Amino acid sequence: MTHPLFTKHEDTLQKALTAVETRGYWSPFVEMPSPKVYGETANADGEAAFKALLNTTFDLDQPSTGETVGAEISPFGFPLGVRYPKADPDSLIAAAAAAQRDWRAAGPQAWIGVCLEILARVNRASFEIGYSVMHTTGQAFMMAFQAGGPHAQDRALEAVVYAWDQLRRIPADAHWEKPQGKNPPLAMRKRYTVVSRGTGLVLGCCTFPTWNGYPGLFADLATGNTVIVKPHPGAILPLALTVRIARDVLREAGFDPNVVTLLATEPNDGALVQNLALRPEIKLIDFTGSSQNGTWLERNAHQAQVYTEKAGVNQIVIDSVDDIKAAARNIAFSLALYSGQMCTAPQNIYIPRDGIRTAEGIVGFDEVAQAIAAAVQKLVAEPARAVELLGAIQNEGVTQRIDEATKLGRVLVESQTLEHPAFAGARVRTPLVLQLDAANDHAQFTKEWFGPISFVIATDSTAQSLDLAGAIAAEHGALTLSVYSTNEAVLEDAHEASIRGGVALSINLTGGVFVNQSAAFSDFHGTGANPAANAALADAAFVANRFRVVQSRVHVEPKAAPAVAG
Amino acid sequence: MTHPLFTKHEDTLQKALTAVETRGYWSPFVEMPSPKVYGETANADGEAAFKALLNTTFDLDQPSTGETVGAEISPFGFPLGVRYPKADPDSLIAAAAAAQRDWRAAGPQAWIGVCLEILARVNRASFEIGYSVMHTTGQAFMMAFQAGGPHAQDRALEAVVYAWDQLRRIPADAHWEKPQGKNPPLAMRKRYTVVSRGTGLVLGCCTFPTWNGYPGLFADLATGNTVIVKPHPGAILPLALTVRIARDVLREAGFDPNVVTLLATEPNDGALVQNLALRPEIKLIDFTGSSQNGTWLERNAHQAQVYTEKAGVNQIVIDSVDDIKAAARNIAFSLALYSGQMCTAPQNIYIPRDGIRTAEGIVGFDEVAQAIAAAVQKLVAEPARAVELLGAIQNEGVTQRIDEATKLGRVLVESQTLEHPAFAGARVRTPLVLQLDAANDHAQFTKEWFGPISFVIATDSTAQSLDLAGAIAAEHGALTLSVYSTNEAVLEDAHEASIRGGVALSINLTGGVFVNQSAAFSDFHGTGANPAANAALADAAFVANRFRVVQSRVHVEPKAAPAVAG
Incomplete structure (x- = not known):
């Protein structure tokens, strides 16, 4: 059969x-x-x-x-x-x-x-x-x-x-x-x-x-x-x-x-x-x-x-890194890939305003922000190469959102219009990166700005960054959370924040894996545990309620003999 | 651990x-x-x-x-x-x-x-x-x-x-x-x-x-x-x-x-x-x-x-039986057990108005109805024994509903008030059985009359009985459906009706199993497929969405060597 x-x-x-x-x-x-x-x-x-x-x-x-x-x-x-x-x-x-x-x-x-x-x-x-x-x-x-x-x-x-x-x-x-004792079983x-x-x-x-x-x-x-x-x-x-x-x-x-x-x-x-x-x-x-x-x-x-x-607000918490350039390259790629139009693309990047520890000592907030900005600029410097990463902007709503977002704060990287070498009419825009402050701009960065729009946000401390990350994921939804830290205790706190936020965590991505990427059969895409999604791709809960079971029952001859009276 | x-x-x-x-x-x-x-x-x-x-x-x-x-x-x-x-x-x-x-x-x-x-x-x-x-x-x-x-x-x-x-x-x-080809794996x-x-x-x-x-x-x-x-x-x-x-x-x-x-x-x-x-x-x-x-x-x-x-409307379809008395005994027990206050207790009993086939030939509608009525009366004839089956009525709402239901049609079995031999103030009422007609009383028997209230309903044919059973389960909900038939084709139709109604089917219960009973680990209680319940007890869907999974990922050293260039 x-x-x-x-x-x-x-x-x-x-x-x-x-x-x-x-x-x-x-x-x-x-x-x-x-x-x-x-x-x-x-x-x-x-x-x-x-x-x-x-x-x-x-x-x-x-x-x-x-x-x-x-x-x-x-x-x-x-x-x-x-x-x-x-x-x-x-x-x-x-x-x-x-x-x-x-x-x-x-x-x-x-x-x-x-x-x-x-x-x-x-x-x-x-x-x-x-x-x-x-x-x-x-x-x-x-x-x-x-x-x-x-x-x-x-x-x-x-x-x-x-x-x-x-x-x-x-x-x-x-x-x-x-069994029914001395009687035949049912x-x-x-x-x-x-x-x-x-x-x-x-x-x-x-x-x-x-x-x-x-x-x-x-x-x-x-x-x-x-x-x-x-x-x-x-x-x-x-x-x-x-x-x-x-x-x-x-x-x-x-x-x-x-x-x-x-x-x-x-x-x-x-x-x-x-x-x-x-x-x-x-x-x-x-x-x-x-x-x-x-x-x-x-x-x-x-x-x-x-x-x-x-929708959701994906976030990156930078606490400390060995190599800031490697981290910045990885982050910049995540921002540029398909012009940030992935549901997993990061938006908020939290950096303590007093700077971060690196293998080469403390690096100031501005320097970290500039490292990310420079990495983004480098990725899109050559239009013919850039368009193979950026693709095109899906619709006018996104380009309008870029223009609107430009007014939100200090511009670290301007969004530029590029000519596509193969498609004259292609709608190509490079990523916009802005600087915001956790103290003043909460209303702006707690909502999703879908498209190539990201915010480098100054916080009081990594503790505040993680508090924000967990709370924003829980309240506004998130599909990804990324953390950079060389400190095991901070990584444990990041894990706790990801649990509070119900969001998947990526740790110290500096190589060939990007936070936007989610691998079938291994990574759960979405958790169903925050407002970004009420289900995960895929798990038992995604399928178990798509069918039901209807049973029937009818008497048949017992297979066992009745128990001998004891 | x-x-x-x-x-x-x-x-x-x-x-x-x-x-x-x-x-x-x-x-x-x-x-x-x-x-x-x-x-x-x-x-x-x-x-x-x-x-x-x-x-x-x-x-x-x-x-x-x-x-x-x-x-x-x-x-x-x-x-x-x-x-x-x-x-x-x-x-x-x-x-x-x-x-x-x-x-x-x-x-x-x-x-x-x-x-x-x-x-x-x-x-x-x-x-x-x-x-x-x-x-x-x-x-x-x-x-x-x-x-x-x-x-x-x-x-x-x-x-x-x-x-x-x-x-x-x-x-x-x-x-x-x-694997990354010639490069080390991720x-x-x-x-x-x-x-x-x-x-x-x-x-x-x-x-x-x-x-x-x-x-x-x-x-x-x-x-x-x-x-x-x-x-x-x-x-x-x-x-x-x-x-x-x-x-x-x-x-x-x-x-x-x-x-x-x-x-x-x-x-x-x-x-x-x-x-x-x-x-x-x-x-x-x-x-x-x-x-x-x-x-x-x-x-x-x-x-x-x-x-x-x-709530739901549980139903019994009687098409044909070998031994009408055995069937009636089983049905009567189901009606009397805990005074019909089980969510699985039958309410509607459909019998073709032209009667049913038995081992002893065609038995008329009235005779089938009387067999059920007699079986109920016999079960409750001796109060001391009856109360061990009936228990007591949980609340006054149920007794009021019995009184209200009495006006709905021809009374086959009156509900009596019994004295409990051990508890003087016990609220004990025997089952009420009424005769209704599928042609006239649809508005009454398509709703739940919770308590010891059941309806013997005359239908044009078993086909109509099964149509009613499937449609009422699908629209008004049901936890149980029971069918009596000696005809394999009718049993297959009953199976189809149970699928349409999303309701568990019991076939030819004449012995020690009653339609009200549902055995853990074997019987699914409820299906989640009709309005009586949005879940079954128990299945994967009942548990899989009560938790979520939050993951983290971090780079580690590969275990495999890079592939040799081919």
């Missing part, structure tokens, strides 16, 4: 199970866009496939009104011109309900097998998806390929394996036999049926449509639910490609492809989303986006299990 | 882990009030201990205003006269916060060990707790002992073992090492800290204070949370005894006993509970009670994870 797609991918599944238990390094999807792995012509083919999609109607055989929608514009300076079949939410809900019965009845091994086959095919489309991520999010190609391709696939597989880890614990049946056969919740709604974001969208999509599918994928209107294409692959696999495996559908929309789709999110048929919602929208869902979509990732 | 209480109870824990995986019969707590197990004088000692509590102030060394509260009245006809230390919710929240830090830091093995030690001692107090359950809930002694003692302890242990099953999957640390040590949510609030009910209260209490404790136990004002004593034992164990194990506190209240404590339930410090709420209050918590206590068990 094992599903052939389950058998086909069982080896990967077993390795993934071991990986989430031991949490060492593991990835089945190769992150380097290597011709040896993906094929000699994979890059060129993927780019050509992406270009062939431009200014056409996206081919997707699902319920549609017959009209088309779509208004994506590449942050690198041109409209994509892709039009998607317009769908009526009512039709998608009805189609999902019709697809549900056979899908639910297929059971866990079929759900898992289909998910793993979808992922294998999505992996093969990594270049096409990579270019589509690049030209919707503004990520430079290397990041778009890695984060939008293999790393997103890793996170999806992680959700699938967590689902399987829970599903496999539910026995299909059991023999229950209760014996029953029990049957346990995993029942999916119904239809899930995945609400994508415009910066990491696949990385943030896949975990909910695959967690829903892996637990037998149907899914409506509603991408951000600014980043539809990567999820449209994914949905098309998923539908192909479902169809080939004998299922109604409407198990997964796409709801493409025009910008300003807030009312449509709110109406859909409250529909009684929608039992699961996965959301990445603003705190306002995420909190609205948490407080209003009572009929659904709601998983949110929202 | 293993906690001694963990070591002491590890064998029980391992057996419980096996039990929840295989779901056969298992129980570590003996359900028979046997002198051989509990001691020759255990019953007498327990009753004496209970009586010694009457008309005294309950000894509980926790933050108090210095005043006392308490107005419990035994359904068997006398006021308990027990006064409890009055506590200010602010003080209990502050005390829980103060106790939290050391308790959280102690870690999973200490939490589990302490829980198991508390349970072992609660088990030894089963007689005292049994009498206190009897004289608060109105259960006859045997049920009060079993359901309030060993069976409640089983459900508590089940929650603890599910918690451990999730906690043990979080490694304390990991070595992560990512290597990090990662540390994973289980972080409890904070303070849990357990809101008890007046019919099964321990059975329904323990799972949340022990799930919270087992995941490192502190807990405020707020019993129903009508059934404080069983939970007060439990809290006192828990505090003793905590104190002896070196913890602040305010990890668990009692909030005893006077009747009409709704406003107090609502204020407390919205406090930001309350991160977990476990509630058993009315749909109105449960839904209010689900919709308003956004700062907390909320687990509810609410």
